[in-house]
Amino acid sequence: MHLRAKRLYKLALSPVLLLLSFLSTGAWAEEAQRWQMNMSPGVTEVGAEIYGLHMIVFWICVVIGIVTFGAMFYSVFAHRKSKGVKPATFHESTAIEIAWTVVPFIILIVMAFPATTTLLKVYDFEDSDLDILVTGYQWKWKYEYIDEAGDNVVFFSNLRTGKTEIYNEDDKGEHYLLEVDEPLVLPVNKKVRFLVTANDVIHAWWVPALAVKKDAIPGFINEAWSRPLETGVYRGQCAELCGRDHGYMPIVVNVVEEDEYNAWLADKKSKAAEIKALMDKQFTLDEQMAAGKPVYDQYCAACHGLNGEGGVGKAIAGSPIATGEMAKHLDVSINGVPGSAMQAFGAQLNDVDMAAVVTYQRNAFGNNMGDIVQPIDVYNFKQGQ
Amino acid sequence: MGAHGPATTGLMRWVTTTNHKDIGTMYLWFSFAMFIMGGAFAMIIRAELFQPGLQIVEPEFFNQMTTMHGLVMVFGAIMPSFVGLANWLIPMMIGAPDMALPRMNNLSFWILPPTFLLLASTLFMEGGAPNFGWTFYAPLSTTYAPDTVTFFIFGVHLMGLSSIMGSINIIATVVNLRAPGMTYMKMPMFVWTWLITAFLLVAVMPVLAGAVTMMLMDVHFGTSFFSAAGGGDPVLFQHIFWFFGHPEVYIIILPAFGVVSQIIPTFARKPLFGYDSMVYATASIAFLSFIVWAHHMYTVGMPIAGELFFMYATMLIAVPTGVKVFNWITTMWQGAMTFETPMLFCIGFVFLFTVGGFTGVMLSLAPVDFQYHDSYFVVAHFHYVMVAGAVFSMSAAVYYWLPKWCGRMYNENMGKAHFWISFIGFNLTFFPQHFLGLAGMPRRIPDYALQFTDFNTMSSIGAFIYGASQILFLFNVVRTITSGEKTSEEKTWEGAEGLEWTVATPAPYHTFSTPPEVK
Numbered sequence A: 001m002h003l004r005a006k007r008l009y010k011l012a013l014s015p016v017l018l019l020l021s022f023l024s025t026g027a028w029a030e031e032a033q034r035w036q037m038n039m040s041p042g043v044t045e046v047g048a049e050i051y052g053l054h055m056i057v058f059w060i061c062v063v064i065g066i067v068t069f070g071a072m073f074y075s076v077f078a079h080r081k082s083k084g085v086k087p088a089t090f091h092e093s094t095a096i097e098i099a100w101t102v103v104p105f106i107i108l109i110v111m112a113f114p115a116t117t118t119l120l121k122v123y124d125f126e127d128s129d130l131d132i133l134v135t136g137y138q139w140k141w142k143y144e145y146i147d148e149a150g151d152n153v154v155f156f157s158n159l160r161t162g163k164t165e166i167y168n169e170d171d172k173g174e175h176y177l178l179e180v181d182e183p184l185v186l187p188v189n190k191k192v193r194f195l196v197t198a199n200d201v202i203h204a205w206w207v208p209a210l211a212v213k214k215d216a217i218p219g220f221i222n223e224a225w226s227r228p229l230e231t232g233v234y235r236g237q238c239a240e241l242c243g244r245d246h247g248y249m250p251i252v253v254n255v256v257e258e259d260e261y262n263a264w265l266a267d268k269k270s271k272a273a274e275i276k277a278l279m280d281k282q283f284t285l286d287e288q289m290a291a292g293k294p295v296y297d298q299y300c301a302a303c304h305g306l307n308g309e310g311g312v313g314k315a316i317a318g319s320p321i322a323t324g325e326m327a328k329h330l331d332v333s334i335n336g337v338p339g340s341a342m343q344a345f346g347a348q349l350n351d352v353d354m355a356a357v358v359t360y361q362r363n364a365f366g367n368n369m370g371d372i373v374q375p376i377d378v379y380n381f382k383q384g385q
Numbered sequence B: 001m002g003a004h005g006p007a008t009t010g011l012m013r014w015v016t017t018t019n020h021k022d023i024g025t026m027y028l029w030f031s032f033a034m035f036i037m038g039g040a041f042a043m044i045i046r047a048e049l050f051q052p053g054l055q056i057v058e059p060e061f062f063n064q065m066t067t068m069h070g071l072v073m074v075f076g077a078i079m080p081s082f083v084g085l086a087n088w089l090i091p092m093m094i095g096a097p098d099m100a101l102p103r104m105n106n107l108s109f110w111i112l113p114p115t116f117l118l119l120a121s122t123l124f125m126e127g128g129a130p131n132f133g134w135t136f137y138a139p140l141s142t143t144y145a146p147d148t149v150t151f152f153i154f155g156v157h158l159m160g161l162s163s164i165m166g167s168i169n170i171i172a173t174v175v176n177l178r179a180p181g182m183t184y185m186k187m188p189m190f191v192w193t194w195l196i197t198a199f200l201l202v203a204v205m206p207v208l209a210g211a212v213t214m215m216l217m218d219v220h221f222g223t224s225f226f227s228a229a230g231g232g233d234p235v236l237f238q239h240i241f242w243f244f245g246h247p248e249v250y251i252i253i254l255p256a257f258g259v260v261s262q263i264i265p266t267f268a269r270k271p272l273f274g275y276d277s278m279v280y281a282t283a284s285i286a287f288l289s290f291i292v293w294a295h296h297m298y299t300v301g302m303p304i305a306g307e308l309f310f311m312y313a314t315m316l317i318a319v320p321t322g323v324k325v326f327n328w329i330t331t332m333w334q335g336a337m338t339f340e341t342p343m344l345f346c347i348g349f350v351f352l353f354t355v356g357g358f359t360g361v362m363l364s365l366a367p368v369d370f371q372y373h374d375s376y377f378v379v380a381h382f383h384y385v386m387v388a389g390a391v392f393s394m395s396a397a398v399y400y401w402l403p404k405w406c407g408r409m410y411n412e413n414m415g416k417a418h419f420w421i422s423f424i425g426f427n428l429t430f431f432p433q434h435f436l437g438l439a440g441m442p443r444r445i446p447d448y449a450l451q452f453t454d455f456n457t458m459s460s461i462g463a464f465i466y467g468a469s470q471i472l473f474l475f476n477v478v479r480t481i482t483s484g485e486k487t488s489e490e491k492t493w494e495g496a497e498g499l500e501w502t503v504a505t506p507a508p509y510h511t512f513s514t515p516p517e518v519k
């Protein structure tokens, strides 16, 4: 309540505050962001061009508006009965009517030229330095860096803001709703081509500063591109209604210097290689339990409860699936249960983590099945499908 | 009452009536009820968006609210309100005794209340109401929808049926029942715009019916029209939807153009400027509306040739629309204006609709639309055309013709207050949404990042003001009907022209048993 009152008060004072912040440069940046009224040119050449076009059209509209509304308000003030005006009787004029058909037409042609050239640039997908496959899921993004040698780097990017912030139990962080667990990382000054698709429903990948918005449509692959010219963190959101958590599907792009990017990519690759190496390893039950717990806490606990007691999802403790046949348990974990809140985790978790978490579920919370799932079992299960 | 009143009384009068005035009245009250219901949904949306975080509703319910709000406003409030106006006015304006197909008229109205009752009842069903937006894009609305999608499909079919019957009736009436001497080029603008609208409706409602039928097949009978996994195409859905949907927005706005073209000359005491070019402009807009549908889909990944075609065609619409705006303003030019409530709403209309038209031109440019699309900029744009366009002109129409309908005058001060409060509330609601969209806030989200807070709060406050002003309107109208001051003169308005002003006040139950002669 206190907060709200403070905001209302600020709202009333907003014009003053805005003026003041012009003068005191320190708070300016933050305050300006709160009161951002216009599109930003972003950090790409195409974005700047789009911004320019937007401003041209805006000013053309302002001028036309001043002329037409000027005429209207002039007659509202001058041509009123209370001033004793006798109404004129004219009701057509071919010349005038032709003029105001032709003049707007010419203005439109003037606008069409820059619009066309910019559009052609937006559509120029040739000669990219880097290709990234972006896949929309309900409600997260998957990024796949396409490598000619077939050594692709793949990861998911989830909303990081916690439920307590969303439900107003905690203070909201600076980047409330616009923060993810793993951002997309791009090298500066490189032409990046995005191949955009979706796994379930239509989403749209939108990062204003990179001047990209493209629908992600299941069964189709769309193209888009961007060449960010400045390093920095750029944020965006899903822009197509995609179900319950449509508002919770942020995009964060980290544009870095090229060597930083290369180091990041190498690190990702070596982590992937480590996991691959673990594929053939036989783990003990203790090892799997220890590895499975953090995975469970991160991915499963929100629905199944920290102690397996259930919640949105069914209880794991004593569950017929977790204490039944292993193949069925793997099936549910990897493929999800269509039409329910249980997602398909097969693509999100690697085989090592999947093996660990399934083992954990089968042995924690008093389930005590005693069996161990090995990464190779997960791999084989996926292959066998 | 005898031959001059309804044949039956009580409830059965309204159930069985075939009189155009009764049916018009029912349409108008029904649409107002829907306006209040759709408005209540909007208030829930705005209350949730008052500040960041979730405080009132869950995201799932929020999506049901946006869907029901859009559906109810478009199909329940705006469209039926203009059909009601057409029923009341077209026979009176063209000197006809009634609509051409009175029994069908009764049916096309009575389909609506049960349909919307059904749609509203989905809110209480398991799985909740439709939650996929009023544009119901597949596969969200097919593969991932709640079970109530089946009722939604049924409802859309019924609404379509009602609209088609209503339009056929209007076409038949205008074509066949004009008074002797009333050539097409002498018809009042309102009749013209409705004639063209009716043709649009007959052309596109079957397309919508086709879309929902294909959905029904996908949901229940295992086809894959819109599912890529089965060889179908989700983008096909959008093409079909917008082939209906774009003309639909002109179906909403053309009758509003008609209303404004009737009212401005009255209060400017000067004939409508450029009647002929108004007719041609209306027809061109209707024609163009069929070839621009894909401007709602610039981001789906069309080939560049398609993108360019739709961009150029869309930009063209600005020309006839501009002609209309310039003609209205020239009608005011050198008139002898007075500013009674209907005129205030019409001037508000011209001003705000033109602002919506400007953002329309901006949106038409494909490369820039990549940034505007599905952001709050679009929400601002379409409310400037739909609320300041359709709803403002409807308010103007009610104030303008109510004295003729019931023989009583509304309270002018209250009418003016209604105008000013809704004008301020409306702008406070929707103007900041332009900024939100440009700064990057997507539409249809229940919660937002912190930098969008202040403009959202402003927008919510404006929305509550706008909503409250409608209660004033309701009060004024009810008070007029029950106890307004009697108007005895035939013409309420000094400058009013047209056959509807030649009949007695209040308009008798049966007008024009002998057709008037038009010179």
Ligand code: HEM
Binding pocket: B039, B042, B043, B045, B046, B066, B067, B069, B070, B071, B073, B074, B078, B132, B133, B134, B135, B379, B383, B386, B387, B390, B391, B429, B442, B443, B444, B445, B463, B466, B467
């Ligand atoms: C005070 C009046 C109104 C308020 C405050 C209001 C508010 C809203 C809001 C907040 C949305 C959701 C935007 C989004 O997140 O996408 C919306 C959507 C919409 N509104 Fe309104 N609205 C009002 C009146 C109207 C009227 C009179 C109409 C009818 C012409 C209308 C038609 C629509 C449509 C078609 C949508 C799109 C629904 C969808 O996204 O599926 N609104 N409105």
Ligand SMILES: [Cu+2]
Binding pocket: A136, A139, A202, A203, A204, A238, A239, A240, A241, A242, A246, A249
């Ligand atoms: Cu999405």
